[in-house]
Amino acid sequence: DVKVTQSSRYLVKRTGEKVFLECVQDMDHENMFWYRQDPGLGLRLIYFSYDVKMKEKGDIPEGYSVSREKKERFSLILESASTNQTSMYLCASSSPELAGSNTGELFFGEGSRLTVL
Amino acid sequence: GNSVTQMEGPVTLSEEAFLTINCTYTATGYPSLFWYVQYPGEGLQLLLKATKADDKGSNKGFEATYRKETTSFHLEKGSVQVSDSAVYFCALIWGTYKYIFGTGTRLKVLA
Numbered sequence: 001d002v003k004v005t006q007s008s009r010y011l012v013k014r015t016g017e018k019v020f021l022e023c024v025q026d027m028d029h030e031n032m033f034w035y036r037q038d039p040g041l042g043l044r045l046i047y048f049s050y051d052v053k054m055k056e057k058g059d060i061p062e063g064y065s066v067s068r069e070k071k072e073r074f075s076l077i078l079e080s081a082s083t084n085q086t087s088m089y090l091c092a093s094s095s096p097e098l099a100g101s102n103t104g105e106l107f108f109g110e111g112s113r114l115t116v117l
Numbered sequence: 118g119n120s121v122t123q124m125e126g127p128v129t130l131s132e133e134a135f136l137t138i139n140c141t142y143t144a145t146g147y148p149s150l151f152w153y154v155q156y157p158g159e160g161l162q163l164l165l166k167a168t169k170a171d172d173k174g175s176n177k178g179f180e181a182t183y184r185k186e187t188t189s190f191h192l193e194k195g196s197v198q199v200s201d202s203a204v205y206f207c208a209l210i211w212g213t214y215k216y217i218f219g220t221g222t223r224l225k226v227l228a
Contacts, residue, residue, distance in 0.1 A: 004160070042206065042220040043206070092161075094214070108160035110158070
């Protein structure tokens with residue numbers, strides 16, 4: 001069964017702490033994503049990676065960074081956590097389709113609920 | 118720019134009722150359209166998709182038809198069950214990775 005695994009389901013951190021959220025996929029997908037999910041706002045893209053060591057900013061990258069050293073692993077880093085980063089974080093992966101055939105399904109992990117006090 | 122608008126929730130229905138969740142989109146070109154479902158405590162999973170105009174996606178009794186003339190992709194099910202209680206997200210993809218999600222509609226089905 002294909003799987004995207006997020007390392008922590010629930011985290012509680014203090015303001016100013018450095019936070020690492022880890023994500024691993026076993027589908028050999030090139031593309032990996034970090035989204036943030038907040039009530040009434042849907043899913044917002046934080047960062048995207050299309051290959052090892054490659055990354056692109058999404059819609060809300062401020063306060064976040066990412067690392068992709070291996071194809072299967074994509075990490076989200078909060079350098080100095082703040083209370084407004086309390087949220088549900090979702091990792092996803094996909095395989096890029098051939099040019100002109102943009103039908104790629106996203107596969108999601110179960111989410112990491114982060115609370116910053 | 119590209120966007121997805123779906124009806125506000127929550128939607129509360131009795132078991133075996135008919136379900137419609139409205140979704141409209143704004144996009145350049147011809148995006149693929151998706152419905153994702155998020156069950157309590159889980160991540161999102163693909164429910165169905167349609168890749169071109171007039172395509173009908175279907176899965177688990179749910180259906181949605183890609184209507185280019187009305188830029189809509191409404192989700193329907195003839196008879197909902199308690200197990201369908203979840204949050205439903207309409208989404209589109211343009212380019213090779215740019216996904217746009219709606220804000221989600223929570224469905225609660227009562228026995």
